[in-house]
Amino acid sequence: MFAIAADSALPSVYSAAPDFALKDTSGVNVRLSELRTEVVLINFWSSWCRSCRTEMPKLNELYEEFTDTDVQIIGVNVDDDPAVARRALKELKLNYPVLFDDRHRVSKAYDLPALPVTVLIDRSGQLRFVHQGYRAGNEKFYRDELSLLLAE
Amino acid sequence: MTMNSEHTAWKKWVFSTALLAFAAVTQAQVEEPAPAATKPLDDQVQELKQSVLNLNRELFVLEEELLFPANTQVVVFVSMDVGKYFTLDSVELTLDGKEVSAYLYTPRETDALLRGGVQRLHTDNLKVGVHELVAVFTGKGPSGRDYRRATSLSFEKTIGAKFVELRIADRASSQQPEFEVREWE
Numbered sequence: 001m002f003a004i005a006a007d008s009a010l011p012s013v014y015s016a017a018p019d020f021a022l023k024d025t026s027g028v029n030v031r032l033s034e035l036r037t038e039v040v041l042i043n044f045w046s047s048w049c050r051s052c053r054t055e056m057p058k059l060n061e062l063y064e065e066f067t068d069t070d071v072q073i074i075g076v077n078v079d080d081d082p083a084v085a086r087r088a089l090k091e092l093k094l095n096y097p098v099l100f101d102d103r104h105r106v107s108k109a110y111d112l113p114a115l116p117v118t119v120l121i122d123r124s125g126q127l128r129f130v131h132q133g134y135r136a137g138n139e140k141f142y143r144d145e146l147s148l149l150l151a152e
Numbered sequence: 153m154t155m156n157s158e159h160t161a162w163k164k165w166v167f168s169t170a171l172l173a174f175a176a177v178t179q180a181q182v183e184e185p186a187p188a189a190t191k192p193l194d195d196q197v198q199e200l201k202q203s204v205l206n207l208n209r210e211l212f213v214l215e216e217e218l219l220f221p222a223n224t225q226v227v228v229f230v231s232m233d234v235g236k237y238f239t240l241d242s243v244e245l246t247l248d249g250k251e252v253s254a255y256l257y258t259p260r261e262t263d264a265l266l267r268g269g270v271q272r273l274h275t276d277n278l279k280v281g282v283h284e285l286v287a288v289f290t291g292k293g294p295s296g297r298d299y300r301r302a303t304s305l306s307f308e309k310t311i312g313a314k315f316v317e318l319r320i321a322d323r324a325s326s327q328q329p330e331f332e333v334r335e336w337e
Contacts, residue, residue: 021256029241029256105254 010111010119010130017121018109022076022099025089030074030099033125038070039149040121041142044101044112046078047088052116055134056092059118062139062146063096070123071146074099078107078115118142122149224277225313228253228285232265233321238299238329240265240320241291245274248283252276273318278309287318289331305333 011018017040021031032040043059045052056075063073075098077085082100089098101107110117113132120129120142129145131138191199230243240262245253253274257265265271286304293299305316315336323330 021258023256029258031256031258031261034258034260103254 010113010117010132011127013127013130015127017119017125017127018106019125020101020106020109022101022106024097024099025086030097032121035072036125037123038072039123039146040072040074041146042074042076042119042121044076044078044107044110044115044117044119046115047084048079049115051134053088053092055116055118055138056094058139059142060092060094060096062142063094065143066146069150071150073097076101076106078102078104078112120145120149122152220275220277222313223311224279224309226276226278226283226309227272227313227315228274228276228287229315229317230265230271230273231269231317231319232262233319235262235266235320235322237294237322237327238289238320239292240289242289243273243318244288244290246286246288247276247278270317278314280309280311282306282308285316285333287331287333289318289320293329294327299329301329301331303331303333305335307335 017032019031019033021029024030032042041059041062043052043056045056047053059073059075066073073096075094075096077088077098078101079085080102082102085098085100110119116134118131118134118138119127122128128149129141131141226247228245232240240257242254242256244251245255255273261271284304284306286302288300288302290298290300303318307314307316317334317336319332319334321330321332
């Protein structure tokens with residue numbers, strides 16, 4: 001559950017998380033490296049991915065739970081058209097920031113094999129946990145891992 | 153001499169030789185001067201950290217020299233002046249028709265540019281000869297309208313590093329931003 005197989009395309013654990021900048025829903029550019037010193041959870045998703053849409057409300061609950069801590073939860077949408085993503089977001093009613101990777105530069109940098117993919121990055125910018133796919137109860141692992149990284 | 157007595161004599165010889173050797177070693181150890189006082193652990197850790205930092209710096213310089221040797225190196229910088237008439241959002245850079253950089257600027261980065269920072273946007277290797285650079289600036293222009301402007305530079309790459317600056321400045325006379333590309337001599 002925690003480790004990714006050696007032949008996975010994703011960046012390996014304990015490597016530097018590939019830096020990127022993307023626009024959020026307000027049109028403001030957000031850069032990952034500016035979140036250094038915080039614990040970051042990035043969830044890659046798309047509007048057509050059913051597992052993603054099941055997982056995201058759980059991530060929203062986590063976001064509420066970790067408010068006022070050094071945890072940042074960010075969604076990265078990989079739809080070709082941000083308008084499609086925005087329609088999905090209206091239904092999901094998320095409170096955490098969502099960025100648009102419509103040119104797929106970030107999904108290429110992270111070499112996503114499938115969706116959803118959730119990565120956790122520690123305060124020094126290193127990838128520490130990588131989760132491919134979603135199964136009910138994954139949020140418990142995310143909670144434990146976030147707590148672990150916060151305590152470091 | 154019988155076998156047994158020969159064996160016993162051999163054993164006595166080996167034992168006495170070993171005893172003499174042990175005594176000699178012990179004596180040598182006793183006569184060795186006392187080792188110099190060891191440095192405090194904190195000092196040793198600090199020295200080790202400094203060595204690691206020095207090594208890291210040398211490796212970085214070596215990497216730059218290997219990846220971008222001075223003979224073929226081209227570096228493109230971005231700078232901004234004032235910024236009253238333009239808020240920078242992104243720069244797309246094309247070299248000889250190939251997109252090499254598409255950089256989005258966060259509010260923090262834009263602020264750093266306005267404060268006089270100069271950003272190293274892109275480093276590349278180019279052969280000697282004529283090359284074309286095209287930069288497309290996107291942002292908010294006067295009155296907050298979307299603004300998109302391109303500027304280009306045709307330059308000759310000779311032996312030696314080439315430095316190009318993309319400069320965004322306010323032109324008060326027309327109350328518009330101006331975008332210029334210039335080579336550093």
